[in-house]
Amino acid sequence: MTCLILDTPSTRGYFPSVNVLVTGGVGFIGFHVCERLLQAGHTVCALDDLNDFYDPALKQSNLRDLQALAQSFIFTQGDITCRNDVDEVMGGMAFDQVIHLAARAGVRPSLEQPALYQRVNVEGTVNVLEAARENGVKKITIASSSSVYGVNSKVPFSEDDPIFNAISPYAASKLACEALGHVYHHVHGMDICMLRFFTVYGPRQRPDLAIHKFARLMTAAQPIPVFGDGTTARDYTYVEDTVDGVIAATEREFGCEIINLGESQTIELHRLIELLENALDTKAQIDRQPPQPGDVPITFASIDKARRLLEYDPKVKIEDGIPRFVEWFRQPDSASC
Numbered sequence: 001m002t003c004l005i006l007d008t009p010s011t012r013g014y015f016p017s018v019n020v021l022v023t024g025g026v027g028f029i030g031f032h033v034c035e036r037l038l039q040a041g042h043t044v045c046a047l048d049d050l051n052d053f054y055d056p057a058l059k060q061s062n063l064r065d066l067q068a069l070a071q072s073f074i075f076t077q078g079d080i081t082c083r084n085d086v087d088e089v090m091g092g093m094a095f096d097q098v099i100h101l102a103a104r105a106g107v108r109p110s111l112e113q114p115a116l117y118q119r120v121n122v123e124g125t126v127n128v129l130e131a132a133r134e135n136g137v138k139k140i141t142i143a144s145s146s147s148v149y150g151v152n153s154k155v156p157f158s159e160d161d162p163i164f165n166a167i168s169p170y171a172a173s174k175l176a177c178e179a180l181g182h183v184y185h186h187v188h189g190m191d192i193c194m195l196r197f198f199t200v201y202g203p204r205q206r207p208d209l210a211i212h213k214f215a216r217l218m219t220a221a222q223p224i225p226v227f228g229d230g231t232t233a234r235d236y237t238y239v240e241d242t243v244d245g246v247i248a249a250t251e252r253e254f255g256c257e258i259i260n261l262g263e264s265q266t267i268e269l270h271r272l273i274e275l276l277e278n279a280l281d282t283k284a285q286i287d288r289q290p291p292q293p294g295d296v297p298i299t300f301a302s303i304d305k306a307r308r309l310l311e312y313d314p315k316v317k318i319e320d321g322i323p324r325f326v327e328w329f330r331q332p333d334s335a336s337c
Helices: 028-039 056-069 083-091 107-112 114-134 169-188 210-219 239-250 269-280 304-310 318-329
Strands: 019-023 043-048 073-077 097-100 139-145 191-197 224-227 256-261 286-289
Touching (some): 019 028, 028 043, 028 056, 028 239, 043 056, 043 083, 073 083, 083 114, 097 114, 097 239, 107 114, 114 139, 114 169, 139 169, 139 239, 169 191, 210 318, 224 269, 239 256, 239 304, 256 304
Parallel strands (some): 019 097, 043 073, 097 139, 139 191, 191 256
């Protein structure tokens, strides 16, 4: 199978530019992926439904910035759960690749709306894969999540680890997406790369995520909710490092692969709060709460496979990434986030 690979430094001169569909393209990670593709000279179509999971004005701001960046950016408002919406955008341009980022995100909200998460994440992914198949798009990069590892006693988490311990509807939906990716490779010969993201943070981060939420509350001198004793640990990955991995996945043919994209360094929650206190020059007020169902004690990525297959090399340590986030957070146009 031959796929059209992006014209990046490793492939420059092979194809001058390509057409890429990015689902969820004006969300947090989607914005940064679209930005990188546009800067490389590609034509990018972002499909996003601008839902109200968080303030749609934030995505509208991302959209305006992408529209100002390049004339080769196209936006379509549509819902991946609506097959007609997906067919319309997929049939409107000869796409060379799809980067599928659209999803309902978040472990805790998925406990309250499990059916919605299955509909958007699983049925929506089927719609994207089916439309790609029918329109001859062979290469798909799919966002998965470290949540699929569940309560994994073996660290760091490796792509070869058994993954039968999902503890949230969100994690279960992402496991289903990975299974669907394998099916479409096996049955239809599509080139599928599924990337397991590990707690991505940085400028334009969703306001519901811990770093952004804590910064907002701390700045307003309000208490921050801390679930458990503060020893839960996460593999925080700066968004530009994650995007490096996404773009690298578009440069190569895999057949079918699952690859971790993490920093491969864990930070306990109490240490994260200390870093925010230092960067914001303010003391956090802690609202101690019991552990939450669906939360895992640790996420920790083995990135050996990403290094080998993608030449992935995350560079931004959390000690540098938090001040970079705070620098963005303090900008006037991020005040409403």
